[in-house]
Amino acid sequence: MNTVVEPIKISDSEWEVMRVIWTKGKTDAKTINDLLSSFKGWKLATTKTLLGRLVKKDILQTEQSGKKFVYSAKVSEEETVRSATENIFSHICAKRVGSTITDMVAEAELTQEDIDNIQMVLQEKAPVSEVTCNCIPGQCICKENEMEEKV
Ligand SMILES: [Zn+2]
Incomplete structure (x- = not known):
């Protein structure tokens, strides 16, 4: 049985999305995109792609609320930052x-x-x-x- 905890690996763009979700709690793709699009130049499709990847990586969960999908984090910001730091240190002597x-x-x-x-x-x-x-x-x-x- 493999007991090694897999590092949480997310891209820079995925981090941007996660930070909004960690701040807002449950939120939908449009809300995230409205916040990030002017800074990042992303289209809604880009945000949706990033959200899809984060769900696939088991970092986000999604549920349907009326007509839209609502996303929430499965891992905390603290846990993710810690994992990223450990990951950097694992690459050096x-x-x-x-x-x-x-x-x-x-x-x-x-x-x-x-x-x-x-x-x-x-x-x-x-x-x-x-x-x-x-x-x-x-x-x-x-x-x-x-x-x-x-x-
Ligand atoms: Zn060494």
């Missing part, structure tokens, strides 16, 4: 996660409250003595160095 987070903190606009929260998390963080590389040999320099040491 585990040894580089720390420096990537440092860069993210350095570049982000943060309030004092954000900074306090980050500092609190850091204070309670238990360090490991060494991070183990999780890459396929050839994908990062760690294993090349290891191989050279063994020669």
Whole structure:
């Protein structure tokens, strides 16, 4: 039995649609399109295509309400953001996660409250003595160095 949780993978355009649905709760294609069309230049058909894909991916559910279809989210915004972040980190060497987070903190606009929260998390963080590389040999320099040491 595969217990690995599949990452939630959505495109940039699908994100735009999801953000409206997360904000509004239950909503229909026309309402979403009215909000996004002037910014995105989408036609109703485009929005409907995106909604169809999101239903197929099991991220949205749809039900008929009178003459129209109403869409609602099956996954929360928080869950999706978390999954996207985990997905990004799964594409880099585990040894580089720390420096990537440092860069993210350095570049982000943060309030004092954000900074306090980050500092609190850091204070309670238990360090490991060494991070183990999780890459396929050839994908990062760690294993090349290891191989050279063994020669
Ligand atoms: Zn590595």
